[in-house]
Amino acid sequence: MIRFKFNLPILAFIAVIALSGCGSSGGPAPETTAPANSASNSAGSSNTASPASAYPVSIENCGRTLTFDAAPESIVSLWQAPTEMMLALGLDDRITAVAGNYAAYPNSIAKAAEALPVIGNSMSWPSKEVLLSQAPDLVVGQSLEGFAFDTSQGYASVEQIEEGGSQVYGSNLCSSADALNMTIETPYRTLRDFGMIFGVSERAEEFITQMEEKKQKVIDAVKDLPVQKVAFYNGGDGPLIVLAGGIYDDAIAKAGGQNVFPADSVYISKEDFAASNADVILIGTFEGQDFATLSDYITTNFPNLPAVKDGRLVEIPVADTDASISVMRGLTEIANGIHSDLNLEVPAS
The missing domain is CATH 3.40.50.1980 (Nitrogenase molybdenum iron protein domain)
Structure with a gap:
């Protein structure tokens, strides 16, 4: 068998790049809803976070320990998936900028997403200077290797961002090698981490429970x-x-x-x-x-x-x-x- 292979970090994103010049016309945008206390019903609801007494909190992420003395107040998100998850958890008031999006946002969070300042686009991330000028408490990416952190493309590395005083979180995967291990449950880890970081763990667990119920309906329906x-x-x-x-x-x-x-x-x-x-x-x-x-x-x-x-x-x-x-x-x-x-x-x- 002849196969053409990539060392692929994010399969869907590579497909976007490969097809960006194909000249075909669009399919339907996805439609989603969120829990009753998510972004669609709680925009600006920073009062849902845990009290200051719950901090500091620490999480393990990509071989590093991130410690938060308080919930981050300003986040730059460099990938749409974690942006969606933060919006679904009602954290839109914390997101000060995003790098762009590669698809229409789900209907449940589309209104909140409209208000997010954009400092990049779906095929290009903000330059090092632009990103660091935001002075965020937290930068969120998907994969901490290459792409949004590729210094050869003029982007800031994880180390440079940290030197500027921001913490960096890798959502869903940490390196290109992780892509082949992703599952439909992979978002649970990021949701739980966001729950801890922002003091909304109860909301995160509710959302995960809903996702699990939807998954189980499919598994039960196809088992025989x-x-x-x-x-x-x-x-x-x-x-x-x-x-x-x-x-x-x-x-x-x-x-x-x-x-x-x-x-x-x-x-x-x-x-x-x-x-x-x-x-x-x-x-x-x-x-x-x-x-x-x-x-x-x-x-x-x-x-x-x-x-x-x-x-x-x-x-x-x-x-x-x-x-x-x-x-x-x-x-x-x-x-x-x-x-x-x-x-x-x-x-x-």
């Missing part, structure tokens, strides 16, 4: 159904981009499927895709991609695949599979796509 062979296509026409490993494999497995491609796959030749024998093809779309165009490509070029013969091509908004607050929505969408008669209610989540 036949396992289906699944390809997760994300664009490209030679080689093809596929989503595999980490959170994608975990979601597919929990939804009653098996990814036909190895966990370290990113680019797959047309010959190998044709030989995959996939029963179902999930077509992941980012904003700016058109499901009809992508599905027409698959149907035209791979007519002999079981999934094509049976008409089992299903759109999945890739943002719904991110390690964030919408991941159980994505899990449900995947389960419905893998099992055509399932028809689970997709959570607003």
Whole structure:
């Protein structure tokens, strides 16, 4: 088998970069809701934090101990997933700037997100000078290696940020090696850490409980159904981009499927895709991609695949599979796509 591999830190983000020039048109934006006491109902609710007597608190993060004498008052978030989690926990009044977003924010937090100052964009983070000028108490990123902290691109390193007096938190993963170990439960750790850091642990646990309930509904619904062979296509026409490993494999497995491609796959030749024998093809779309165009490509070029013969091509908004607050929505969408008669209610989540 010919496989094209990356040492990939964040699979979905690499796919965004790879597809940024493809010229396709957008799919539907994800829709989520949050607990009753989350950002949609408690914007500016800093009074929900624990009293000063609860501090200091310490957490372990990426091989470091971070200690907080009080809840941070000013945060710069360099990645959308932790931004979403902080908004869902009602912490929008603490976020002084974000680097941009790579998808529409879930409906439950979209209003709060509109007010966030942006100092970068989805493909470029703030420069070292811009970031340090914010003088935040806390900088939040996803992966503390490269990307937003790549000094060769003019960004501040973790060490430089810390020297400026800010603490740095790595959400979901710490290095590129962690990407293949991500699961749909990965956001729980970040939510719990934010609960500790900001004194809103009860709210974080409530949110996690809701996510667990949504996950269990899917697991219970598919437990006696036949396992289906699944390809997760994300664009490209030679080689093809596929989503595999980490959170994608975990979601597919929990939804009653098996990814036909190895966990370290990113680019797959047309010959190998044709030989995959996939029963179902999930077509992941980012904003700016058109499901009809992508599905027409698959149907035209791979007519002999079981999934094509049976008409089992299903759109999945890739943002719904991110390690964030919408991941159980994505899990449900995947389960419905893998099992055509399932028809689970997709959570607003």
